[in-house]
Amino acid sequence: MGKVRSVALAAVGVVAIAVAVVTYGDVARANAIRVVARVTPAILPGDNVSKATITLQYLNSDGTPRAGDQLDLLDVSQNTGTLLRPGLAFIEVYRLFTDKQGKATFNYIAAMSNNFVPTLPARIQITDTSLGTILEIDKTTTITINVIDPSKLKGTQHVKHA
Numbered sequence: 001m002g003k004v005r006s007v008a009l010a011a012v013g014v015v016a017i018a019v020a021v022v023t024y025g026d027v028a029r030a031n032a033i034r035v036v037a038r039v040t041p042a043i044l045p046g047d048n049v050s051k052a053t054i055t056l057q058y059l060n061s062d063g064t065p066r067a068g069d070q071l072d073l074l075d076v077s078q079n080t081g082t083l084l085r086p087g088l089a090f091i092e093v094y095r096l097f098t099d100k101q102g103k104a105t106f107n108y109i110a111a112m113s114n115n116f117v118p119t120l121p122a123r124i125q126i127t128d129t130s131l132g133t134i135l136e137i138d139k140t141t142t143i144t145i146n147v148i149d150p151s152k153l154k155g156t157q158h159v160k161h162a
Helices: 002-032
Strands: 034-040 044-045 051-059 069-076 095-097 103-109 122-131 137-148
Touching: 002 122, 002 137, 034 137, 051 122, 051 137, 095 103
Parallel strands: 044 137
Antiparallel strands: 034 051, 051 103, 069 095, 069 122, 122 137
16 A cells, blocks of 8 residues: 555656746746737826727737637726726727737727816726636736826817716
């Protein structure tokens, strides 16, 4: 019984070491991924109409695009961790995938500025959940969308909503 137990313990140890080595490599590769983000326009009026287009590009450390990565979106503007849901003027999707160029695009519509709700920058957390060989390794990026009260935009004809 002692020999069988030793062999089993050795096998478990080898598996644990293999998982640790593979996971360490996965974490290193995930940390090396570059995320290029562009928000257009740079300043978005909180008018419940204007859209900001957010374009993300996921690249490996050698600059090659990461196609087919799953990206999950989460609104962390108020530190509540609310899933952004289709409709109701926030974003059109809450999960998307990178294309062959490693790009993913979504639109954001800021909530209406009014006297009761302060106009604050929106913060969208994007989590790439497609990483890892054995264990899921996530890469999280937070994008800030500069939202301002429409009445504070110079040279615009925005109507202030109460």
